[in-house]
Amino acid sequence: MVRGTQSAAAQLFRFRLDLQSGVPVYRQLIDQLLAALATCQLKAGDQVPTVRQVAVDLAINPNTVVRAYKELEIRGVLATQQGTGTFIAEVSLSRDEVEHKRRLHQLVGEMVARAGGEGYSLKELMEALKEQRR
Amino acid sequence: MVRGTQSAAAQLFRFRLDLQSGVPVYRQLIDQLLAALATCQLKAGDQVPTVRQVAVDLAINPNTVVRAYKELEIRGVLATQQGTGTFIAEVSLSRDEVEHKRRLHQLVGEMVARAGGEGYSLKELMEALKEQRR
DNA sequence: TATAGTGTACTAGTTTACTAATACAGTCAA
DNA sequence: TTGACTGTATTAGTAAACTAGTACACTATA
Structure with missing residues (x-):
């Protein structure tokens, strides 16, 4: 190091x-x-x-x-x-982490926009994701 | 009632x-x-x-x-x-709630599939959603 | 009316999560 | 070597979250 x-x-x-x-x-x-x-x-x-x-x-x-x-x-x-x-x-793990993170934000941003267009709140998304865990 | x-x-x-x-x-x-x-x-x-x-x-x-x-x-x-x-x-609120919920599950299911296809876990999605809150 | 079954309310106990206090050990420069 | 600064570790305190114990109030039926 x-x-x-x-x-x-x-x-x-x-x-x-x-x-x-x-x-x-x-x-x-x-x-x-x-x-x-x-x-x-x-x-x-x-x-x-x-x-x-x-x-x-x-x-x-x-x-x-x-x-x-x-x-x-x-x-x-x-x-x-x-x-x-x-x-x-x-x-390089950290660089991958950055790209990984950036892409994730991109994906999530699209999700939120799409769901928001249909009237769903961030909170609702989060709760529904929790239920997916089962 | x-x-x-x-x-x-x-x-x-x-x-x-x-x-x-x-x-x-x-x-x-x-x-x-x-x-x-x-x-x-x-x-x-x-x-x-x-x-x-x-x-x-x-x-x-x-x-x-x-x-x-x-x-x-x-x-x-x-x-x-x-x-x-x-x-x-x-x-009728509860019926709307059901439709609302069903569509939400549909949306979230698609999200999870898409993100999963790119290697993102449910946990990562949830954390990224949390950050969207800011 | 009495009884069995219903939800409601309040208090208390336990666990988990979060944060702090403090001392120890390692690094680096003078 | 010393002193300042660094992270590490352990213990303790507090708050929040979760669950339980128990009594009260309401409903429905015989």
Whole structure:
């Protein structure tokens, strides 16, 4: 694991919280980081804000940040190195992840549009998807 | 609210639990009842199993059944009458609900097939839908 | 009217999910 | 080597979600 270069884009990346949304904090962090990847705001090798930076910035506990980063590490999106920091994974897996994610958003966007045209809400879609799980 | 007739189909309707699925019991009841409506196993006016029948049948607490039925009542799917029982709502709302539901399942089924063809899991779809909410 | 069966309401207990506090261990530069 | 910074791990606290226990109120029938 070589240390990634600090790109200008990475320096501008910051998390934001919406405490009214009801979405758990750690989940928001995960979502935002994946979105940053999907929109090329972050790329392989970039260092992401440290656990403590994020915690101070957002006035949350470091362990909440850890939770998000750990999940992303398990998914192969992030690579963390104790004492050094956390980076966007360099392996082609992460690139595939980005494409995978981008295409998924495309598909889902089409779905939502199509269903919305017939009067179905996002919530209804989600519930129906849940039922498909059986 | 006139008392619905007991159709043969309604007598055959029973809930089943999958305790391994991790889906809360009350949610399973909701899902199964909606599915029974969507597949015409139950129709407007049918009486559904009583709170206590379901509780005894599935070895759960009556209040868990109540929770499911109450949510369905709020959604206009069920009509409950204290001392009498619980019925599929007679209003055209419930019929619209059935058509609405059936079409939704159709749409979602197509979505899942299409996305599955590209290697996306149900879980991924659901997560991507969540992100659409922003 | 009495009884059996119905849903309703309230409280309580348990589990799960989420977040925090804190100490430990590793890295890197001076 | 030291100090600052890094992630890691463990425990604990809180809130939310889920389920249960139990009594009350209503309905229908004999």
